[in-house]
Amino acid sequence: MTDQILFACVDQCCFFKLSGELRYTNASGMDDLVERLFSAKIQCTELVVDLNQASFIDSTYIGLLAALARYAQQHQLAKPVLFCTVPAINELLLSLCFDQAFDLVQQSTDPDIDLTSVQAMPYSDQQKGQMILRAHEALIALNEQNKTQFQSVVDLLKQQLS
Template sequence: MTEQQQILFACIDNCCYFKLCGELRYTNATGMDDLVERLFRQQSGCKQVVVDLNAASFMDSTYVGLLASLARYCQQQQLPRPTLFSTHAEVNELLFSLCLDQAFDIVQQATGQDYAMTAISGQNYSEQQQGQMILRAHEALIALNDSNKSQFQPVVDILKQQLS
């Protein structure tokens, strides 16, 4: 039995809170992608971003790329660096190996916050839309640093080829 993935979101006092739970894979990333894209498009009132990964047990590179996109959004809006909470050793190892510590303030402890949050549903993406999401996520990873570029540029090149 696979662990259920869940995305929870709240905007409280101009702070956007994301709580990501379970196995975070590209196959269930459409809700997160849609939420991040909506934040990019509209002036959401977010003055600070907090991501809680304490309930995440696994994360693939697409999801890490979505987090990188979120950090880039904060930078473009001249917001403070987002804060990311994570106590899961394997998730933390992935975050640090893909240099998310350059884009987030990573706190390796529980948040201690318990807000009323809204569950975000997955979106019905076409195969083309899902491919575009995966491409954008990996381009955001590449933008973080050169070691990510050498690791993910072949993936980006293949995706671009397949999507054209």
């Protein structure tokens, strides 16, 4: 399974299909999409994430997903829909209270849309650090439990980036 990000925006519905090992080392393309969403370069009124072909997801990617939920909340949109049939990933999402910010659906998808492959962005080490920090800040903003679990990571990242 290849690590890849596929994306489409059709009728202001943004569809993210994330496959393979989702680690901070290959997250720059997803981070760029999230940043374009927040800067209104992409117009979305509905967000859908497909993790059915993901084999692993780290806290940076979890934070990028949390940023999507924050976007939906800030724009008074419906909760993003997140499809995932991978038991270990569903367990992780539930342990981080993602069911409060997403509609979690445990079924496969077969979207009839043309998805475009999103390439990694050429981030410097500083930009990667900023991405990891933003992702973890979004993760701790979801709820108190996540804040307790990841605040020390955020504090360390801020210290290292200053």
